[in-house]
Amino acid sequence: MSMFEARVDRVLGAGPFCEIGRPRVTTTSPNTALIAIGGAHVWRQWHGRDVSPRSRPDPGWHPTAVYRSDDFTCLFQVTTRWPVNALAFHPTLPLLTIGTGAYDGGWAYEGELLLLNLSTGATVSLLEYPREVRQLTWQDPETLALVLAIPCDEDKETFGTTALACTIRRDDWDRATDGMLRMPYGEEPYIDESRTDPAAATAVIEQLCTERGFAWTPRLAVWAIQALTDGHVLAALEGIALECWTPTSEDCAWRLPAGGTGYQVTTLPDERTGLVLTQALGSSHGGRWRNEPSVVVEVDLGNGAVQATHQAASRAILVSRADGWWALRCTAAKAGAVMLVDPNSARRRRVQMGRYDVFNHYFDIRYAPDLLFLQGLGDEPHQDKRVVAVDTPHGRVRQLFPLEWDTARGGHLFGGCGAYLEDRAGPALVHAGTVHDGAGMLPGNAFVARRTYPTGEPQWVFTTDDQATALDVDDDFVYVAFNSGELVILRAEDGAVQVRQQLLVNGHRVVPLSLACAGENRVVIGTLDGRVLDCSITALPRSE
Structure with a gap:
């Protein structure tokens, strides 16, 4: 209940x-x-x-x-x-x-x-x-x-x-x-x-x-969302690299258009600069289709001005660390490179990580003390994936623990979103994922797990039927959005369910794609239909 x-x-x-x-x-x-x-x-x-x-x-x-x-x-x-x-x-x-x-x-x-x-x-x-x-x-x-x-x-x-x-x-x-x-x-x-x-x-x-007399602007898919400590909310979506909303107005403070889509957002520790991964649409050249490389845009969060751009060698994902270091991992079929970026200098270092695919290797961990990735076998990178950390600045790869914690099950696990936390139970990663099955998503094959860091022992596991789209944590709770439209809040210490409800706007179901904690008892959620929901978490009255 x-x-x-x-x-x-x-x-x-x-x-x-x-x-x-x-x-x-x-x-x-x-x-x-x-x-x-x-x-x-x-x-x-x-x-x-x-x-x-x-x-x-x-x-x-x-x-x-x-x-x-x-x-x-x-x-x-x-x-x-x-x-x-x-x-x-x-x-x-x-x-x-x-x-x-x-x-x-x-x-x-x-x-x-x-x-x-x-x-x-x-x-x-x-x-x-x-x-x-x-x-x-x-x-x-x-x-x-x-x-x-x-x-x-x-x-x-x-x-x-x-x-x-x-x-x-x-x-x-x-x-x-x-x-x-x-x-x-x-x-x-x-x-x-x-x-x-x-x-x-x-x-x-x-x-x-x-x-x-209405203004109509179609909006689509808020893929990433981030809340600042001053209450401002950042969102990245289709056609928009980044936009900023104030805590007191329903008008957008500023908006940075994109020739494609904003997919990931993080901020540097001082919260004055944001990093957004954008991807332009592919193009046809000489009858052949070409995918454009991903770009990371550094944005001044005060006014939305572009401070710098960083182009990847191909399509890529953004991986970040709590101290501001970040990396680009190439997702192209034949690539396996990770480019490490020092936010305080122009230094770059290339590390080989192995091939990437959209089902197996996504592992986006908020507040991480290390640059974390999923890495599989050399010839079969989707198999036997492990959580690894890449040390800076030299780029040494450290193997931490297998993604699969149940050796008896021996399941093929897909990666997902997550967050690092440290509380009375010690340092841990809380991450979502799914267990692959050839018949599709079977009941109970999606999960959220808390695991000790850096050794990976499971502390609790919450199972469900639908894939998580976003996850964040605060001092007490884990907040998880699912592609079914469900929001689940778990107690961080033991995984006990505190909230389990369908997200509704004006009585109609919405699908959350992104989620972020936004201060005490508050979360912001980006939806498939392009809206940003500012939500408060309130206690239900106790039944007598």
């Missing part, structure tokens, strides 16, 4: 239609009172790590939201497993049909036809088997016209097209149940294979906002 709860006191970076990311498709109800928008969030993976859901069945992450047309209040929000291609309000009943789907890249055209009840908020999946739904039109209150994709590649020879049209007539749409539309659907070849038009959807939203 939770002893505390997290309350969202401020939502920074909010605005109209913030729940849907990039718009893909829109539609308006027959009486124009409602507008539905199907959108797209960024994929929850970058070149340094992967935090996409691996559970089965896939919980879905493509958003659809229904808003009031007058003030843009979000009334309903759902997520779907496949991209949203089509939306249509029922002509007389409080129902919204949602067509989703995509080609799987190798054989099948999968998707769903969903029916959202606008009275109850309940959603049902109408098709007996998964099929990509491309178009939806209500011809009358009983008749729904559909354009579906063919089931799989071999059907293209039969029909001469990948699109099939049909109409379904029923008088029980208000009593819909899962799988009630069963094959055959009486489909006929349909040559027009039109797709969604995100530009048109964007234009609709821009016009609506202009007509009603």
